[in-house]
Amino acid sequence: MFLPPFDDSILPMSISKEDVKYIAALARIDVPEDKLEGFTKSLGGIVQYVEQLQKLDVSNVKPTSHAVPVGNVLRSDVVKPSLISKEALVFKVPLIIE
């Protein structure tokens, strides 16, 4: 299959519960205690799997951010049809005064 051979020369890296708490805070996600174990395990498994990329030599390789290279796209500053405010503002804003 399109799978790499197992190579135990690469020490599988794992992540701890503390790592998950830290990442969750960065991502603005609250992970309750009872779900911490599960996320640590599944994220750890994926991180270990992804670790195989470390064995490739990429020192002279340029990164690809887009497969089809595109430069900055500019447009002329002219008015074009767009949403009218009645269509765009169809939601109610929640109360923000505490």
Place this chain on the structure above:
Amino acid sequence: MNLHSLTAHALLDLFKSGKASSKEAYEAVLGRIKAVDPKVKAYVHMAHAQPGYAGDFQIPIAIKDNLCTKGEEITCASRILKGFRSPYDAGVIERIKKSGGTILGIVNMDEFAFGSSCETSCYGPTFNPWNLQCVPGGSSGGSAAAVAADEAMWALGSDTGGSIRQPASFCGIVGLKPTYGRVSRYGLIAFASSLDQIGPLTKDVRDCALLMNIIAGYDERDSTSVNEPVPDYTKALVNDVRGLKIGIPKEAFVEGLDPEVRRSVEDAIDLLKKQGAIIKEVSLPHTPYAVATYYIVATAEASSNLARFDGVRYGLRAQPAKVRKNALIDMYEETRSLGFGDEAKRRIMLGTYALSSGYYDAYYLRGQKVRTLIKNDLDEVFKDCDVIMTPTSPTVSFKVGEKVSDPLSMYLSDIYTIPANLAGIPAISVPCGFSKSGLPIGLQLMGKAFDEEMLLRVSYTYEQNTEWHLKKPKL
């Protein structure tokens, strides 16, 4: 005659000869949905707008729940977008409406397209019309199941790592991921912006070409849309592969591939060889790293794209009962924790990790470099081949619930489809057989950038010499 079971092109012929009307076709499909959707559960909701019956292509279509459609609730099958009614039409929806197409309704998907089984949807799973205990594939599982069950003539989906092709394969229909930039992404709710592409799911290759004629083309509102002329894709439907070179990557046919899938794909290779194609063994040495690369690049982009779902601008907003950090941060965290499902949270956290300080070079930057290597492999093979052929997925469809607890095994369902997204090239899945258990098998063809015509030609030739696409599930 059951109008709902026809292809779009057969229906258009009937319209032309006056033997059926678009109103009859629309009502036939609605009747079919009423009869079988309680079992298949492809639709999330039916469209509010009534059909207008104007234009040349009055074909009833199903739309994936991540394509903005004016006036419809579009949620990416996520609680976090509950109540979001799109105020505008995506570029492809505009084109569908202009062609006369009738939007039947919005179909199910994995939450934010994060999945290969349609099970992570907040609406619950869609089921495979060929076996209601099995998944339809994903993430465009609702689109594929609706077409396979004759609940729509054709459908639109989106493909970031195989999300059109793998469900097309699991449901026994045709699914095409066009070249990156060929179809406007304007109005597609983004998962991974450098990989996402909208494409057709259809009952046969001719319909695929017809739907591409409608949706392909430049759109200035998508800055990655490419301003290249759009051919008439139906002209590529030629039953002739004589002299064409088909590359078979040796990495695709080793241990782990389901023997039944392998046999069907080898039979397809033989058939095309008999039709005059030249079969060449080729090598894509870096494809074994495609899944790992994808789960860095795609999740990094997703974590950044999904930052906008914060309770301020769209849908759900929640505040915890007790103050944890401060009112604002608490609102963000509570909204995102209640709004996203576990797989969405996992991918957002993985992407956040890959982009975080200290890990960026080791993960994200390295991922982008390996992406270059994978793209170079494909470029090299395409110097001497017209198409590359592999299975679409290493297995046939699996049981609902079988892989939900093991995300990694679910990710491996996309090993053959991911390289085309990383390289931005077009790829198609066409039906090529059935397992003993009666589940469809798909054949994948990858082509050079902007050469969808070659894919259509080879798959049309294959289809003209087989009957897999004519089989229907019993519902």
